[in-house]
Amino acid sequence: MIHTREWQTVRDFIQDRTRIAVTTHVNPDGDAIGSQMAMAHYLRQIGKEVVLLNCDRMPDYFSFLDPEGEIALFEEQAHDALVAGLDGCIVVDISDWARLRGLGSALRRHNIPVACIDHHIPSDKMGEVHVCYQEASSTGEMIYDFLLDSGAELTLPIVDAIYTCVMTDTGSFRFSNTNARTHRIAAELLERGAHYRAIYEKVYENNSKQRTLLMAKLLERMHFTCDDRLAYFSLTQELLRQTGAQLWETEGFSELPRTIARVEVSLMFTETEAGNTKVSFRSKGRVAINGMATLFGGGGHKYASGATLAMSLNQAVEAVVEEARKLFTD
Known part of the structure; x- marks a missing residue:
């Protein structure tokens, strides 16, 4: 479990920045989109301007996490000026610059400060702040810990986003990354009102x-x-x-x-x-x-x-x- 001092590095990164992008990897899954949206909701709570940019479209069955369609598909010419105007970027669920494709290149070209939160074995050192915890069931679990440590208001959109992370990345609590704490977090999210049945139906019972x-x-x-x-x-x-x-x-x-x-x-x-x-x-x-x-x-x-x-x-x-x-x- 990540300690307060490590989460403080993320809060310090956020504190003095006004316009922050949140992004994730190519072929985004439930953990990627859920983590991205949960972090975006938190940043807005604390008065930040948030930009949501991805280098790949998300599966339609995760669109309920982004009901306003805020996540834009990165295009170099269309978004270069937008990237240049960022104060920082938070990258979730990935520690590999190559899997950010053109967006990763644009961030580095414009020297945009980056903070990374991830639970994968890192391929690269991602930015000034890199919090990686491979024992976590999902990046969403890490975001949950960060939000609790930060005293965030866990609104229903955040709760549903994190539940989606945990549910999908554990294969509905059946993969080997599932443990007692995974179930405790799921129980806490249910107590906070997670729409667990609706989420399962949208993700797993919605095939074309x-x-x-x-x-x-x-x-x-x-x-x-x-x-x-x-x-x-x-x-x-x-x-x-x-x-x-x-x-x-x-x-x-x-x-x-x-x-x-x-x-x-x-x-x-x-x-x-x-x-x-x-x-x-x-x-x-x-x-x-x-x-x-x-x-x-x-x-x-x-x-x-x-x-x-x-x-x-x-x-x-x-x-x-x-x-x-x-x-x-x-």
Whole structure:
């Protein structure tokens, strides 16, 4: 748990700044958007002007966290002057400049002071203030601790945002990052009025027909090896075209093989429009896979990591699966 003295560095960063941006990583998930919005609500409570900028659009089923549509999609020409006019930026749920893409470049080009709050294994030193706690279930859990330590008013939008963080990043309290404190925080959020049922429905019971058809095709194309302990599947641009699904609708697909008996490690390969391949590494919690992600230039958690390879889809599948098989060499 982060101590008051560390949170004080974040408060000191905020105190003398008036116009602060809050942002998060590419392909934002529930923890990313929830943390971003919870921090934005707090900053406004204390009289700050807040700018919300992301380098990727969020999945539609998280739009309830941003009902006014305040999060803008960063465009270099359109937003360069806006970035130049910032007093500072708070980055949540990421410790990797590369995953901020053009926005990260703009922040550094204009020498904008940055504070980072994250629970991932850091790839970079992010800014003047960098609070990282890998034992946290989610960045939202860290934001919750920060807000309590800061005496913030935990309004319903903040409570719902943080509950979304904790629920989604623990896979509805079933992943290995779930512990007793995770449940205590969830209970406290329920006591504060979290709309837990509505949040679950919006996130997990709101699939489009296109997403459902794509999921069916991916399950049909799943491969198994290493005595069924390793499962992998590939998402091509052609499959997206066939089903009419959007790339953001694939959020959570990397978790699908973890529900299958005997599977310990799963790999999801996604062909990008540029011809590269994104790989999502997942483990049920008995086999560490972050080392393999690092080997391919990525990173993340011990049991949930990712990497982007400058390879075609077929090349990436061959290289990564060959390496993954070594995890099960007796």
